[in-house]
Structures are given as structure tokens and as C-alpha cells.
Amino acid sequence: MKQNILYILSGIFLLASCQQEELPGEESRYGYLSLKSVVAEVENVNAPASRALPAVNSKDLYVEVWEGEKKVLSYAPGETIPERIKLPEGIYTAKAYNEAYTTFKSLEDGALGDPVFYGESDEFSVAESEVPAEQTVLVYMHNSGISFRLDETFSDYFDTDVTQVEISCNDRTVTLDYPLFTGEDYVYFYMEGDTKAQYVLTSRNKDNEDVRMDGELSVENGKCYTLVFHFRPE
DSSP: OEEEEEEEOOOOOOGGGOEEOOOOOTTSOEEEEEEEEEEEEEEEESSOTTSOOOOOOGGGEEEEEEETTEEEEEEOTTOOOOSSEEEESEEEEEEEEEGGGGTGGGOOTTOOOOOOEEEEOOOEEEOSOSSOEEEEEEEEEOSEEEEEEEOTTHHHHBOGGGOEEEEEETTEEEEEEGGGOBSSOOEEEOOOTTOOEEEEEEEEBTTSOEEEEEEEEOOOTTEEEEEEEOOOOO
């Protein structure tokens, strides 16, 4: 299931709220840019449609305009983006991302992480004109969300008080206790290259014997997964 959320980024220009790098002198020819919207997309894999997906709010986004490798405009979360942005003639790109994007590669062991949203437009031209160039930035979930669930018979055969799942990826390990096995509490990882997530489920059966199940998860960035553990007595 794909869920699209449209966030309109518009309003009245507030001079104090916009950080603008030094632009060329007044002899330059200017045009205008209109950032119409940011569209966020998340794909939910093998989970019921009613289950909540990660989302991003427009107020939580940083929005930037770049000319090549130079950032010329930036708006922090909560700041108002003007309907018409004056820019010198040139070739630009627009970017949008949330706070989690700035820290997702430095998470420590045990951190569940947060959904990371990032998007970048194609290059576009701003020419001398009173008619603004209109751009939409598509913002996608940049990492992967993994949740866990036990089937309804699990507690009949195993002690849930000592049931845990340990998941490791990219030198980070997160351990979840049974109360987080809801199918809605996600652990977030960024999958680099051919990276695989490893999981280990540990518990104890009614005969007081320790049990262990492990495996590998093939997951992709931009998607949410629910891993369900089924128990079938022989």
C-alpha cells in the first residue's frame, strides 16, 4: 500500500525567518521560484492497511535551494516559505528533509531511530520573468522501518516475560522486549549497498528450556516491514 501525503508549503514572506546567502549584485537579472508542495511517500509491506505508517509534517521539514554545490536559501522547520522567492537567473535544485536526516548515520546501539525523510528536485531554471518557476519536491522515507509481532498462540507455549528480539545492522544493535511486539513500533535502519539486517529471537518454553531463532532480513529503504513469528506445535 502506498500512502501519499500532500503538504502545502506557502505563506507570507518573513524577512527575519529566512537565512539567505549573499547573492550576486543588483546588476544580475532575477526571476522567481514558487515551491508549491512537498509530497511524502511511504510503502507498507505485508502489514494491514489500517496499521499506522510513519509520516512527516510540513512544519518538521528543512527546505533549501541550491545552485550547484552552493546553498543559497534555507528555511528551518516552522518558518514560512514565501509564495515567490526572488533568485538570480540560473540553474537550481530544491531539497527538503526532516531533523532525523541530519543524525541517522550516527545512531548508537539501542536507539530505535526515527523515520528519515529526504527529497531533492531535478535541476530547474529560473529566468528573468514575473511569472515564477513552479517546483514540487518529492520527499521519500530514506530508511527502512521494521516491526515485530508474535502470533496469538505464542504465549501458550512460551514465557513472554523473557522473550526478546535482537536486530543488528550496520554495526548497530537494538534489543526489543515483548511489550514492543505490537507490529506498530518500528526500528529504523538505513540499508547501505548489500547490507542485510540480522535478527535473533530468544525466549523460554513452558518446560523452562531456552529457545532461539535467528535469520536474515532482506529489506529496502523507503519501506516498512512487519516480521511475524508463528509457532506451530508438532
